Amino acid sequence: MPYPVFKDNREFIKALEANNDLVTIQQEVDWDLEMGAIVRRVCEKKSASPYFKKIKDYPGFEAFGAPLATYKRLAIAMGMKPDAFVPEISNEYVKRTTGDPIKSILLDKKKAPCKENIWTGKDADLFKLPGPMVHDGDGGRYLATWHFVVSKDLETQAVNWGMYRQMVFDEKTMVGPVLPFSDMGKMFYGKYVPKNKPMPFATVIGCDPLAGVAACAPSPIPEDEFTGMLMGAPVELVKCETCDLEVPAHAEIIIEGEVIPNLLIEEAPFGEYTGYRTSPREPRTVYRIKAITFRNNPILTVSNMGVPTDEGQLLRSFSLGLEMRKLLESQGIPITGVFMLPESTHHMVVVGVKPIYSNIASQIANLVFGSKLSPWFHMVIVVDEETNIYNKDDVIHALATKCHPIRGIRKYEQSVGTPLYPFADPEDRKWSRGAQVLFDCTFPLHWSKSDLPIKVSFNNVYPKEIQEKVLQNWKNYGFKD
Amino acid sequence: MARKEYDTFVLTDLALIPEDKEMELIVRDLTPADRRYKYRSTFAMAMVSKSESKYPDLLWVRLGRGQLQEKPWSIKIIKEVNKFS
Missing domain, CATH: 2.30.110.10 (Electron Transport, Fmn-binding Protein; Chain A)
Known part of the structure; x- marks a missing residue:
């Protein structure tokens, strides 16, 4: 049809x-x-x-x-x-x-x-x-x-x-x-x-x-x-x-x-x-x-390629991210979604996951960096299910607060790259050589429940009935949005 | 008659470009009779000078990422070189 x-x-x-x-x-x-x-x-x-x-x-x-x-x-x-x-x-x-x-x-x-x-x-x-x-x-x-x-x-x-x-x-x-x-x-x-x-x-x-x-x-x-x-x-x-x-x-x-x-x-x-x-x-x-x-x-x-956002960035991000989603789903990885930020000029992909076993972020990075999709991006951010992968503010918050600056970052050297990477050395551009990095924004599973930081947001730290009351009365309080 | 204008991309140190010697380079025509042909590229045997007045035509110089140099050089095109025969 x-x-x-x-x-x-x-x-x-x-x-x-x-x-x-x-x-x-x-x-x-x-x-x-x-x-x-x-x-x-x-x-x-x-x-x-x-x-x-x-x-x-x-x-x-x-x-x-x-x-x-x-x-x-x-x-x-x-x-x-x-x-x-x-x-x-x-x-x-x-x-x-x-x-x-x-x-x-x-x-x-x-x-x-x-x-x-x-x-x-x-x-x-x-x-x-x-x-x-x-x-x-x-x-x-x-x-x-x-x-x-x-x-x-x-x-x-x-x-x-x-x-x-x-x-x-x-x-x-x-x-x-x-x-x-x-x-x-x-x-x-x-x-x-x-x-x-x-x-x-x-x-x-x-x-x-x-x-x-x-x-x-x-x-x-x-x-x-x-x-x-x-x-x-x-x-x-x-x-x-x-x-x-x-x-x-x-x-x-x-x-x-x-x-x-x-x-x-x-x-x-x-x-x-x-x-x-x-x-x-x-x-x-x-x-x-x-x-x-x-x-x-x-x-x-x-089309006019340049700073975001043009169709090259938007569509390539869209389809690259979704082909990664298909790849990860085909491998049975418990992802909640994949979104590649067009503003990253399809260099950065955000993968949402239910972290039900240790080092799941590494498994995700190994899969996507090992695929034929990998020369076109070099940053993978893995977040848990409480982060909205489509919301840039939420992703930046997770990156800045959950990713340990040493243990949370894993480097992948000697990758396939492109001559178009602005950060690459001139010789690396000439030979299409790149490097990649994983930002693991999930909390380790071995932490005890009482040690887990609790996200403080409207949706997370108020009882349902209070949330509903506030939402119902929002305009009555005088807010216009 | 107005001087013709060309440009070329220089990928090495500008100081290394030999002046007043026949050399092959790619030039783009910036002032064609039919404007639709502006930026047509050709391989040419030519002599160049960093002096703007030495040769009949003007040659603007750009670096590898398109940076236009402030002052034009001059160029005498001896012949076009056909790479496709």
Whole structure:
């Protein structure tokens, strides 16, 4: 049974407008920094999504900024109430994505909106698309900031959708980091490069919102089937023009081409999800394009990575945390929930647990640090069930009061990291080396009950009848909140 | 006629950049005739000078994290280098 979700970005834009979460900008906006600055300010102020109707130098093109930078937009994308709480959205996401995967279906090209315009040969020119200069000081214009790249494993034919940023170098060339531990990195550097074979790719820009969520999710389920699970219906795909890859038929813009083995070109710097320009300008993976297909009046999606909160931080935190929840639940760990704080730029995860045996926090940390999810975060905070994992104040209180500064902190050295960690030494960034840490905010089980500190809060230290009386009379006392 | 302007990212100590010698570098075109092509990158054989006036075109310099240096250098582009043939 399909959920009440959107088959493309255009329907999603209309839904945001209906929920007063869209600002349509009729005034012409410059792709050179102005558009990026608007989207950045939107993220920092948590304002409505900007929908740019006129882009300087690019008549006929439109752009849609910060498509999923808030939980409200995520709830709308999921077809839920706009004011749904994070735990509700989380439970719905887990419910939808733990059933059977839903296979995609293939549409005839004539029925696929993304084939309304086809540029090949000399016409396939990246500068004919309004790629924004997102931040001043970036290494180039980034066409692909909220998108995904489709690739296929040379041996298993497994298909991957992943978000790999792409900087325009010249008319036919894009460049970007493909980290060796990523799914596409393992395919390309592990299988195509040793055989000196170019790898076909298709960059999908302006997909439906849930395909974007799926492309961010570190799930073992193929992302197109994962999208189908989130939608409750099969995704409609269509064949590419120049290779045998398949892409969402309702996407706005598709860029097809090949990833070139044994050639690297300098890419970056770029304002990244950590809120800094951290990873160095250095030789990175090269994409040569062969074709561009797009809908009439295509709408480019634009994300602006920087200080919290943008969609990269929010959705990656959301899905990373929930994949960890699935992992811990699959191992029978008595967790009460998992929440990754988007403000931590998906570096810090909070795990709630019933501490029914000693060193359960270490067991949790060992599991999540040992999983394929681990390069993307480095701090695990384990709290007991009296801490609300979704409440930052409560988590900070637990961290500051329950975590012993020596016994409560366990360091994990020599981990896999990313070049994007601002705290890492330059040499560690170069080699994707990291380190991780556990903050155990549970009281030891061997403490006697009489030694256990009692949390002093309204909910905890007053009898039920007093709480109810105070709540019933709150406005009568004169309080307005 | 106005001078063309380019920029480049320097990843080493600026003092180590050789002046007045042919070298290969990546430059971005900041003043193309068609504005849609602004920031187009190319490999170029060129000579550079830290003097703003020595060569025909201006070259702005950025460091590895995009930090723009206050004063431009100058550049003479000898030819574009095609890495994809």
